[in-house]
Amino acid sequence: MNTRLSSPRTLVIAMAAAGVIGAVGAGAYTSAHALASPAPAVAAATTGPLVTMPDFSTITEREGPAVVNITVTGTMKTSMEGIPGMDPDDPMFQFFRQFRGQMGPRGQQRETPTRGEGSGFIVSPDGIIMTNAHVVKDAKEVTVKLTDRREFRAKVLGSDAKTDIAVLRIDARNLPTVALGSVKNLKVGEWVLAIGSPFGFENTVTAGVVSAKGRSLPDDSYVPFIQTDVAVNPGNSGGPLINTRGEVVGINSQIYTRSGGYQGVSFAIPIDVAVQVKDQIVATGKASHARLGVAVQEVNQAFADSFKLDKPEGALVSNVEKGGPADQAGLRTGDVIRKVDGQPIVSSGDLPAVIGQQKPGTKVTMEIWRQGARQEITAKLGNANDKTTTVASNDDSGGPGGKLGLALRPLQPQEKREAQVDGGLLIEDAGGPAARAGVQAGDVLLAINGTPAKSVEQIREVVAKADKSVALLIQRDGDKIFVPVRIG
Structure with a gap:
């Protein structure tokens, strides 16, 4: 699961009885030298270049003073129905619950104080600070602590939930600032380090490498994340990800974990995206994003076979919002979007990230795949604040x-009339490959391989000509989705 990184200050330290594992982390790497044997039959290996570790201390000394600790206080509404410390299955639970009910109305809620911590960094000498939106969400009071131990009450200038960026301001002058870089120059395998306050331990430095770029996460479709193996934990949220040139290239935001703690996979928001949002918030107090007005899903191998694509790449359009930007541009259900303004769309998650970074009203040229041929369509993008584009995903679960x-x-x-469709076929029963792919009785079959479903005979003909799989467009409970069904 993906986990946000801010948390309350409370820290529980588990001590391993078996001892402490030492020397975990990055070590000095040098190229391997093959020692030449005195025997003439063994040739000496070519000596490779020496690979040295970056000097993290110099980077930390230069950029560290601009990293801040953020403390947030607020309130959370909790129900008074429960009995603290008592199991609901305890026989006495109902007795005490009824007794409490005599003391006040049921369903009553009370406000409980909350406290959380995160990180941030100064980007302007007059007190502009960047952090994560989830760090300051529902905050009543935000306190910023500098590395010189001075504390300031901060004002939240604005936040953007779509990209998880927030901008704060403190009343101070001549503050140290970080140098900003660009994710365009960032390479996979490059060394990076994080500075933040994991578990409230201020000014903690950890290092690792860039694992991947352009990662799309299910709940954060507007952000092409940087994946790293830098150790980040609750409290690192909003802190900077810095390259070996001392430039901030990302904002640490999430981790992927099954245990609740760091497990080697962390994600950062590219600084290019963050600065674009920051500039809008400073100027207007909010951020706006463009939208296309489509629902898309992943193109897997079964879909690629069905639509005769050379490889399983692109964003498959499963629904077009009536009257939206895509509809006005002529985009249709069943189109596969391959490029936007020349930028490849490899996975379906790439599309919302590319579109969301555009300004509303911008015109984009899309390369699409329709009925076995490449086409170009130009669309004028709308505003995501008017209506949010949804992304649907579907895994290949078809069978032979x-x-x-x-x-x-x-x-x-x-x-x-009830289904609000002009045509289609009702699925009265599903079995075999279709059932294994998730098709259910009661679904409405709207199209097969991009062709509107008009008759049972037509469906038989398409299936008879299909090689490996077919793509069914079905409607269920008002939602449309493509389902790949393997038949070969």
Whole structure:
């Protein structure tokens, strides 16, 4: 699961009884030298260049003073129905609950004080600070502590939940600032370090390498994350990710964990995205993002086979918002978006990140794949604050089999009105490959391989000609989604 990194200050330290594991972390790497044997039959290996570790102390000394600790206080509403410290399955639970009910109305809520910590960094000498939006969410009071131990009450100038960026201001002058870099120059495998306050331990420095760029996470479709193996933990949220040139290239935001703690996979928001949002917040108090008005899903191998794509890349359009920017541009359900303004769309998560970084009203040129041919479409983007574009995903769960496994019939006029569709076939029963792919009785089959479903005979013909798989566009409970079904 993906976990945000801010947390209360409370720290529980588990001591290992077996002892402490030492020397964990980055060591000095040098190229291997093959020693030449005195025997003439063994040739000496070519000596490679010496690989040295970066001097993290110099970077920390220069950039560290601009990293701050952020303390947040607020309140959380809690129900008074529960009995603190008592298991609901305890036989006495209901007795005490009824007794409490005699003392006041049921369902009553009370406000409980909360406290959390995070990190941030100064980007302007007059007190502008960047951090994560989730660090200061619902905060009633925000306190910023500098490395020289001075503390300031901070004002939240604005925050953007879509990118998880917030901007603060403190009343101070001549403050140290960080140098900002660009993710465009960042390379996978490059050394980076994080400075922050994990578990409240201020000015903690950890280092690692860039594991990947352009990662899309399910809940953060507007951000092409930087993945690293830098150790980050609760409290590191909002702190800088710095390259070996001393430039901030990202904002540490999330970790992927099964235990609740760091497990070697962390994510940072690219500084290019963050600065763009920061500039909007400083100027207007809020950030705006563009939207295309489509729902998309992943193109897997089954879809690639169905649509005759050379490789499983792109964003498959499963629904087009009526009257939205994509609809006005002529984009259709079943189109596969391959590029936006020349930028490749490899996975479906790339599309919202590319579109979301544009300004509303911008015109973009999209390369799409439609009916086995490449086309270009120009769209004028709308505003994401008006309506949020959704992203649907679908895994290939089809199975082998020579038939589709569907019992179909035409929709009755009343059924068409209820489903709000002009055509399609009702799926009365699903079995075989279709059932294994997730198709259910009651779904409405709208299209197969991008062609509108008009008759049972037509579906048989398409399936008979298909090689490995077919792509079914179905509607279920008002939602449309493509389902790949393997038949070969």
